[in-house]
Amino acid sequence: xxxxxxxxxxxxxxxxxxxxxxxxxxxxxxxxxxxxxxxxxxxxxxxxxxxxxxxxxxxxxxxxxxxxxxxxxxxxxxxxxxxxxxxxxxxxxxxxxxxxxxxxxxxxxxxxxxxxxxxxxxxxxxxxxxxxxxxxxxxxxxxxxxxxxxxxxxxxxxxxxxxxxxxxxxxxxxxxxxxxxxxxxxxxxxxxxxxxxxxxxxxxxxxxxxxxxxxxxxxxxxxxxxxxxxxxxxxxxxxxxxxxxxxxxxxxxxxxxxxxxxxxxxxxxxxxxxxxxxxxxxxxxxxxxxxxxxxxxxxxxxxxxxxxxxxxxxxxxxxxxxxxxxxxxxxxxxxxxxxxxxxxxxxxxxxxxxxxxxxxxxxxxxxxxxxx
Amino acid sequence: xxxxxxxxxxxxxxxxxxxxxxxxxxxxxxxxxxxxxxxxxxxxxxxxxxxxxxxxxxxxxxxxxxxxxxxxxxxxxxxxxxxxxxxxxxxxxxxxxxxxxxxxxxxxxxxxxxxxxxxxxxxxxxxxxxxxxxxxxxxxxxxxxxxxxxxxxxxxxxxxxxxxxxxxxxxxxxxxxxxxxxxxxxxxxxxxxxxxxxxxxxxxxxxxxxxxxxxxxxxxxxxxxxxxxxxxxxxxxxxxxxxxxxxx
Numbered sequence: 001x002x003x004x005x006x007x008x009x010x011x012x013x014x015x016x017x018x019x020x021x022x023x024x025x026x027x028x029x030x031x032x033x034x035x036x037x038x039x040x041x042x043x044x045x046x047x048x049x050x051x052x053x054x055x056x057x058x059x060x061x062x063x064x065x066x067x068x069x070x071x072x073x074x075x076x077x078x079x080x081x082x083x084x085x086x087x088x089x090x091x092x093x094x095x096x097x098x099x100x101x102x103x104x105x106x107x108x109x110x111x112x113x114x115x116x117x118x119x120x121x122x123x124x125x126x127x128x129x130x131x132x133x134x135x136x137x138x139x140x141x142x143x144x145x146x147x148x149x150x151x152x153x154x155x156x157x158x159x160x161x162x163x164x165x166x167x168x169x170x171x172x173x174x175x176x177x178x179x180x181x182x183x184x185x186x187x188x189x190x191x192x193x194x195x196x197x198x199x200x201x202x203x204x205x206x207x208x209x210x211x212x213x214x215x216x217x218x219x220x221x222x223x224x225x226x227x228x229x230x231x232x233x234x235x236x237x238x239x240x241x242x243x244x245x246x247x248x249x250x251x252x253x254x255x256x257x258x259x260x261x262x263x264x265x266x267x268x269x270x271x272x273x274x275x276x277x278x279x280x281x282x283x284x285x286x287x288x289x290x291x292x293x294x295x296x297x298x299x300x301x302x303x304x305x306x307x308x309x310x311x312x313x314x315x316x317x318x319x320x321x322x323x324x325x326x327x328x329x330x331x332x333x334x335x336x337x338x339x340x341x342x343x344x345x346x347x348x349x350x351x352x353x354x355x356x357x358x359x360x361x362x363x364x365x366x367x368x369x370x371x372x
Numbered sequence: 373x374x375x376x377x378x379x380x381x382x383x384x385x386x387x388x389x390x391x392x393x394x395x396x397x398x399x400x401x402x403x404x405x406x407x408x409x410x411x412x413x414x415x416x417x418x419x420x421x422x423x424x425x426x427x428x429x430x431x432x433x434x435x436x437x438x439x440x441x442x443x444x445x446x447x448x449x450x451x452x453x454x455x456x457x458x459x460x461x462x463x464x465x466x467x468x469x470x471x472x473x474x475x476x477x478x479x480x481x482x483x484x485x486x487x488x489x490x491x492x493x494x495x496x497x498x499x500x501x502x503x504x505x506x507x508x509x510x511x512x513x514x515x516x517x518x519x520x521x522x523x524x525x526x527x528x529x530x531x532x533x534x535x536x537x538x539x540x541x542x543x544x545x546x547x548x549x550x551x552x553x554x555x556x557x558x559x560x561x562x563x564x565x566x567x568x569x570x571x572x573x574x575x576x577x578x579x580x581x582x583x584x585x586x587x588x589x590x591x592x593x594x595x596x597x598x599x600x601x602x603x604x605x606x607x608x609x610x611x612x613x614x615x616x617x618x619x620x
Contacts, residue, residue: 041615072613078470081609101472109470113463117387119394124387131383132471174467 030089031056031182031213032077037086039072046072048237049086054230056181057211059204061218061228063361068234070217071112074184077215078109091181105133108180112187114171118160122151122170125159126177133178145173148203164191172200183207186217201227225357239364247360256324256332257283257353261346263320270343271324276332283321323353376480380473384481385488392451392489401450402489406443406497413439414504420513429516434572437522440501441569444494444534445562452486452541453558456611457548466612475606479599483538487531490538494530525584532591533569537562539598546605549614 032054039047047069054060064070075081077090079100088095091106116125123142130138146152149169159167168191175183185204189197204227207214218224224231225244232241240247256277264270271280326332329352340347392398413436420432459465468478505514517523541558548554568587571577609615 041613075612079608080466080469080612101474104470104472107470109467111463111466113466115463115465115467117391117464118462119391120387124390128383128387129467129471131386132380132468132473134377134379134472171467178471 030054031058031091032060032215033089034073034077035087037073037076037088038084039069039076039081040084045236047076047083047234050234050238051086052232052238052241054213054215056213057208058229059208059214059216059227061216061224061231062234063218063221063224063231063357064234064239065365069236070234071186073234074109074186074215074217078107078184079103105178106180107182107184108175108178109184110171110175110186110188112190114164114167116159116167116170116174119158121156121158122146122162122173123155125170126174129174130177135178141177141179142173145176148176149173150199165193165196168192169196169200172203176203180212182213182215184215184217187219188216189218189220189223197223221356221358221361231357233361233364235365240360244357244360247357248355252355252359252363253278253325254327254329255353256326256329256336257349257351258322258324258336258340259348259350260320260322260340261348262318264322264340264343264345266343267322270339270345271322271336274332274335274339276326276328276335277324278327279325281323283323319348376474376477380477381481381484384473384478385485388455388482388485389488392485398451398454402447402493405446405450406493409440409443409446410497410500413437414501417501417505417513417517418508421510429513430520433513433516433520434522436501437517437520437526438569438572440494440498440526441529441533442566443497444490444530445537445565445569446559447493448486448490448534449537449541449558449562450555451490452482452538453545453548453554454551455482455486455542456545456606457551457554458545460549460611461551469608469612475608476603479542479603479606483535483542483599486538487534490534491531494534498526498530521581521584528584528588529591532588532595533565535595536565536591536598539595539602543598543602543605546602546611 030053032052034053035051037047037050038045050069050073062070062073072081076083077088077095079090079095082097083095090103093099093102093106095103117128120128123146126142126145127138130141135141142155143152146155149172151166151169151173154162154166159170162170168188172185172188175185188204189200192200201223204214204216208227208229214227216224216228228244230241230243231247233239233247267280267282271277324332324336333350337347337350340350392402417433417436420429456465459468502517505517509517537558540561541554544557544561545554548557568577577583
C-alpha cells in the first residue's frame with residue numbers, strides 16, 4: 001500500500017497527493033491494458049476493436065467528438081458496463097466480474113456531471129464515499145482532499161448551494177479521497193473558471209509526479225496538450241495514439257513562419273534557391289497574418305502554393321506572412337534569414353510554426369469524414 | 373454469494389436517512405400519511421359505544437386496526453420509489469457504483485433506510501392509538517381492542533407489509549427514469565396489500581389464526597423473492613446505460 005495510508009502530503013507551498021493506495025499492489029508494466037475492446041448496444045457499435053495501453057504514472061488523454069465512445073470506454077474500464085468482446089487489465093486486475101470489486105477499490109472515476117448529493121454538505125458527501133471505500137482516518141483524508149482543491153472553507157456548505165464550478169471541485173476532491181492508483185477524469189475542468197481550471201491542471205500534474213495514472217477525457221485540446229503524456233483520438237474506433245509531438249510530426253510537415261514588414265516582390269525567387277526549403281505559401285499579412293498562420297491546417301510540402309502568392313500585395317504595403325516547408329526549422333532558419341535580407345526584406349520574425357493538437361484532431365476527423 | 377460489509381451498508385443507511393430528513397417531501401409524507409390514517413380510526417373508536425352484539429364490536433375493532441396497516445405500505449412506497457431514480461436524476465448513481473460497494477449492500481442499505489422510519493412510525497401510530505384508547509375510549513371497547521387477534525397481527529404485519537412495499541418500489545425505481553412515474557407506479561403496486569387489508573377489515577375474508585399465519589408466511593416468502601428480483605434488476609450496466617447487461 002501507499003505511504004501513510006495513502007494520506008495527502010505537503011509539498012512546498014501547495015499540497016500534493018500522496019502515494020497511491022494499491023499502487024504497489026500489482027506487478028506489471030501498464031496501469032491499463034486494453035485489447036480489442038468492443039461494445040455494442042443493440043445494433044449500434046459504441047466502441048469498435050479498441051486496443052491501447054496506459055503506463056503507470058502516465059497522464060493519458062482520451063479525445064474524440066461527442067458520441068465517439070469515450071464515456072463508454074471509461075465506463076467499461078470503470079467496471080460499470082461489460083464489454084461485448086475484447087479484454088482489459090485495469091490496475092493490475094483483469095476486467096472480469098470476479099475482479100471488479102478489486103479494480104473499484106483501486107480506481108476512482110469522476111464522471112462529467114459532478115454527481116453530488118445536493119441535500120448533504122460537502123463534508124457529508126465525502127464522508128459517505130470515504131465510508132464506501134472503507135478508508136481509515138476519514139476526517140483527515142477529507143480535510144486533505146478539500147485542501148487539495150482549495151475548498152476547505154466550504155466544507156460545511158450544502159452542495160445544493162454551490163456553483164457548478166465548486167461542485168466540480170467537490171467531485172474532484174471525492175475522486176482524490178481514496179488515493180487511487182488509476183483515476184478516470186471525464187471533463188474535469190468543465191464549468192470551471194480559468195483560475196480554478198489552472199488549479200486542477202496543477203493538481204493533475206502533481207498526481208502524475210506522484211505516480212498516479214490519470215485517464216483524462218476532455219474536449220479541451222489545449223488542456224490535453226498541456227497535461228497529457230500521450231493522447232488517443234477516438235471516433236468509435238481508435239483513430240490515432242501517441243505523444244502530441246509525434247502526432248503532429250506524423251500528420252504535418254515542419255514549417256517556418258516568416259513575417260516581413262512588407263510583402264516580398266518576388267517570393268518565388270527568394271525561397272526557390274534555398275535547399276532547406278521544400279515549398280512555401282503565403283500565409284496572409286502578418287499581424288492579421290500571424291493569426292492566419294495557425295489557420296493553415298494540413299498544408300504539406302506537396303501542396304501547391306495557392307491564394308495570394310506574394311503573401312500580400314506589394315503595392316498595398318503592410319506586413320506579410322509566409323509559411324515555408326522545411327525538414328529542420330533550426331537548420332533552415334539562418335539560410336532563410338540571409339536570403340530575406342539579401343532580397344531587401346525587413347524581417348519581423350522567423351519562428352517555427354507549430355501545429356496544435358487541435359490541428360491534429362481536426363485533420364484526423366476530417367480525413368475520416370472524407371473517407372466516409 | 374457476496375459477503376455483505378456492514379460498514380458500507382451503514383454508510384448507505386446513514387446517507388439515506390440524512391437525505392430523507394432534509395427532504396420536505398419525505399418529511400411531509402412521514403407526517404401527513406400517519407396523521408390522516410390515525411385520526412379517522414381514533415375518532416371513530418372513541419365514538420364507539422358497545423350497545424350492540426359483541427360480534428359487531430369485534431368487527432369494528434378489526435376494521436380500525438387493519439386500517440392502520442395502510443401506513444406501513446404507503447410511507448415506504450412513496451419514499452422507496454424515489455430512492456434509485458432520485459440518485460439517477462442527481463447524477464449520483466454513477467459515482468457510487470464505481471466504488472467498492474456491492475449492489476446487495478446498496479439495496480440492503482436503501483431498504484433498511486426506508487424500513488426503519490416506516491416501521492417506526494407505524495408502531496408509533498399504533499402506540500398512540502392504543503394510548504388514546506386506554507384513556508379515552510369506553511372500557512369495553514378498549515378491552516375488545518386489547519384482546520383482538522388483529523392487535524398481534526399488527527406486530528407481524530407492519531414490517532412485512534413495509535418490506536413488500538419497499539422491494540416493489542425499489543424495483544420500480546430501478547427501472548423508472550422519472551421520479552413522478554416511479555412514485556405513481558409505487559402507489560399502484562401497494563394496492564394489493566391494501567386491498568387485502570380492507571377485505572380483512574370488512575370481513576369479506578374471515579380472519580383466522582391459520583389465515584394470519586399463512587399471510588405472514590406468504591409475505592415473508594414474497595419479501596425474500598422480491599429482494600432477489602430487485603437484486604437482479606439492480607445491475608450496474610442496466611442502471612448506468614439503460615441496457616441489459618451484455619446486450620449486443
